[in-house]
Amino acid sequence: MYKEEQVFSAPEVMVxxxxxxxxxxxxxxxxRLVGECLTELGLVxxxxxxxxxxxxxxxxxxxxxxAVESPHGRAAAVATxxxxxxxxxxxxxxxxxxDLAAIGLSEIVYAANRGEKVSVVFVNNTVYGMTxxxxxxxxxxxxxxxxxxxxxxxxxxxxxxxMAEMLASLEGTAFSARVAVDSIPHLKKAKKALRKAxxxxxxxxxxxxxxxxxxxxxxxxxxxxQANARISKELTSYFPLGxxxxxxxTQE
Numbered sequence: 001m002y003k004e005e006q007v008f009s010a011p012e013v014m015v016x017x018x019x020x021x022x023x024x025x026x027x028x029x030x031x032r033l034v035g036e037c038l039t040e041l042g043l044v045x046x047x048x049x050x051x052x053x054x055x056x057x058x059x060x061x062x063x064x065x066x067a068v069e070s071p072h073g074r075a076a077a078v079a080t081x082x083x084x085x086x087x088x089x090x091x092x093x094x095x096x097x098x099d100l101a102a103i104g105l106s107e108i109v110y111a112a113n114r115g116e117k118v119s120v121v122f123v124n125n126t127v128y129g130m131t132x133x134x135x136x137x138x139x140x141x142x143x144x145x146x147x148x149x150x151x152x153x154x155x156x157x158x159x160x161x162x163m164a165e166m167l168a169s170l171e172g173t174a175f176s177a178r179v180a181v182d183s184i185p186h187l188k189k190a191k192k193a194l195r196k197a198x199x200x201x202x203x204x205x206x207x208x209x210x211x212x213x214x215x216x217x218x219x220x221x222x223x224x225x226q227a228n229a230r231i232s233k234e235l236t237s238y239f240p241l242g243x244x245x246x247x248x249x250t251q252e
Contacts, residue, residue: 010032011036013038013063013064017062019062020061024225025214031059033181033191033194034092035063037194041195041199043198043202047089049067050091051069051075052069052075052100054098054131073107075093075094075104079093080111083116087117095123097126097163098134101163108167111207112207113172114172115173117207120207124163124239125215126216127139127143127219128219129216132146135152138163138239139157139160141153164177165244174207175208175247177197177245179193180212182228183232205247213231
């Protein structure tokens, strides 16, 4: 007789509710990693999440923490105000590529340059997901979207922005890394990097930034498996995974 045994459960900080994201979307996995890190670091009761605009905004439906919703692109600026007003709270933003790397580019660059003591979770799926699949600053050259039906042209549109590398070059950034969740090994490394992005805030070192390469099967017109394969075969060749900046422990 078949016996069902639960061997995997979600952290209590996650809300037990039906997931509304598209099949194969990675937001749910990233939410879970955020929830696990907050729990393991003892931050649940002191956390304030700053949401953005786009699919990423719905994080406040899935994590049982205090949250503020910011205007489009302004999450880093709102997080700056929240952290300065409540320095004892743990503050993080959760933003997509259309939000952070387009209208919010100025906000994240200056927040990083100032060394704001917040953590930034950046979900890069190379497209505007919620609003119909328009070209984003991270859309790959040749990738077709609803606003570049023939594919992104580098001569016309420029090259996709590499946010992890860009922010790593700024003095106020304490930690910057790019990860993916398309496979179990990548998922394990992603959690370790996310934890470090949280720890630099706890240690008062500066801004912690982590970029997740994420799938958007709906707007990529792919199955979830095809979308995962695209991340590992195509996206990581242009957006290399790894840590681009770590704290200098000799300066403690």
